[in-house]
Amino acid sequence: MSSGQSEFATQLESVRNEGLKALEQAAMPEQLEAWRVTYLGRREGKLTLAMRGLSAVPPESRPVVGAVANQVKTALEEAFAARKQSLKALALERMAQHEKLDVTLPGRPAPMGRLHPTTQTIREVTAAFTAMGFQVVEGPEVELDEYNFELLNIPKGHPARDKFDTIWVDQLDANGDMPMLLRTHTSPVQARVMQKMQPPIRIIAPGKVYRYEAVDATHEWHFHQIEGLAVDEGITFANLKATLYDFARRIFGADRRVRFRCDFFPFVEPGVDMSIDCFQCKGKGVIKIGNRTEPCRLCKETGWIEMMGAGMVHPRVLEAVGYDSRKYTGFAFGMGVERIAILKYGIDDIRHFYTNDVRFLRQF
Numbered sequence: 288m289s290s291g292q293s294e295f296a297t298q299l300e301s302v303r304n305e306g307l308k309a310l311e312q313a314a315m316p317e318q319l320e321a322w323r324v325t326y327l328g329r330r331e332g333k334l335t336l337a338m339r340g341l342s343a344v345p346p347e348s349r350p351v352v353g354a355v356a357n358q359v360k361t362a363l364e365e366a367f368a369a370r371k372q373s374l375k376a377l378a379l380e381r382m383a384q385h386e387k388l389d390v391t392l393p394g395r396p397a398p399m400g401r402l403h404p405t406t407q408t409i410r411e412v413t414a415a416f417t418a419m420g421f422q423v424v425e426g427p428e429v430e431l432d433e434y435n436f437e438l439l440n441i442p443k444g445h446p447a448r449d450k451f452d453t454i455w456v457d458q459l460d461a462n463g464d465m466p467m468l469l470r471t472h473t474s475p476v477q478a479r480v481m482q483k484m485q486p487p488i489r490i491i492a493p494g495k496v497y498r499y500e501a502v503d504a505t506h507e508w509h510f511h512q513i514e515g516l517a518v519d520e521g522i523t524f525a526n527l528k529a530t531l532y533d534f535a536r537r538i539f540g541a542d543r544r545v546r547f548r549c550d551f552f553p554f555v556e557p558g559v560d561m562s563i564d565c566f567q568c569k570g571k572g573v574i575k576i577g578n579r580t581e582p583c584r585l586c587k588e589t590g591w592i593e594m595m596g597a598g599m600v601h602p603r604v605l606e607a608v609g610y611d612s613r614k615y616t617g618f619a620f621g622m623g624v625e626r627i628a629i630l631k632y633g634i635d636d637i638r639h640f641y642t643n644d645v646r647f648l649r650q651f
């Protein structure tokens with residue numbers, strides 16, 4: 288070997304020895320990568336730098352020296368791969384030791400959502416009516432005076448307007464009137480449906496309504512109603528009674544009794560309110576606790592619980608949407624959804640429906 292040749296070989300040897308030693312110190316992936324750049328880096332790596340000494344080697348010796356260089360390179364590369372592999376195995380081993388997972392442990396219970404009692408009640412009631420052939424429709428919550436009042440035979444200045452404490456939309460029309468409001472009941476859907484469809488009509492319209500009212504245990508300023516409407520030739524009050532009787536039994540039980548009493552709503556004639564016998568006192572007005580009798584608070588000792596308003600659609604309402612009131616008759620009814628849920632589940636405060644306390648909601 289010439290002196291250039293052996294000097295070069297020595298240099299390569301020392302790169303190899305130093306490299307192999309340093310590799311043993313590299314224990315983390317970042318250290319391993321730093322080692323690779325230091326020794327095997329293509330541009331500035333120690334091996335690359337040492338290879339520059341090849342130019343000092345006489346040309347005839349280069350193949351031999353080149354072979355040595357290749358051996359060193361291979362040795363470093365192989366050592367690197369082996370180290371990488373063993374570190375990986377070690378890491379896995381450690382993970383297996385410290386992060387073991389008992390797949391037989393029971394899982395954490397995932398909280399399950401459910402339908403709000405208001406939604407459940409709407410679905411139950413609409414199901415009772417769709418079973419009788421009624422179709423579900425919806426109307427807007429921001430409504431026009433025209434539909435909420437005018438077309439329902441409640442013209443401006445009519446005293447019945449006072450019964451519906453109205454939240455008006457703060458916007459004036461050309462006459463200086465406020466034409467828009469938050470609907471106070473679902474009855475405007477009656478007029479909307481009749482304007483669009485021709486009899487026979489059998490619809491049910493669930494939705495949200497608003498009243499400008501002080502909130503307490505039995506009053507909310509927003510709640511839900513379900514409206515019903517049937518218009519056809521030859522519809523009578525007997526059809527109304529039969530339909531609501533069937534509804535009451537489907538929702539409140541097969542032994543339910545119902546009562547109709549005269550009531551007034553401008554959009555029906557005659558108008559009624561429908562009650563069902565009190566399920567707490569079974570219509571007696573008092574409850575027996577042991578050998579004591581106590582007044583029934585649920586029905587206020589009357590034995591009856593008011594369920595909804597109803598009646599035969601007023602001829603003026605039929606005429607206002609362009610129907611011939613001599614040809615067609617109809618019945619309509621409207622009930623409060625929360626009220627039904629309150630009665631059905633014995634809820635003590637209507638405010639529970641909007642406070643969204645899970646302790647309340649979980650009961651349903």
Ligand code: PHE
Binds near residue numbers: 472474555558597620
């Ligand atoms: N819309 C009436 C109310 O909110 C209820 C009702 C509907 C009465 C249909 C008769 C007919 O009080």
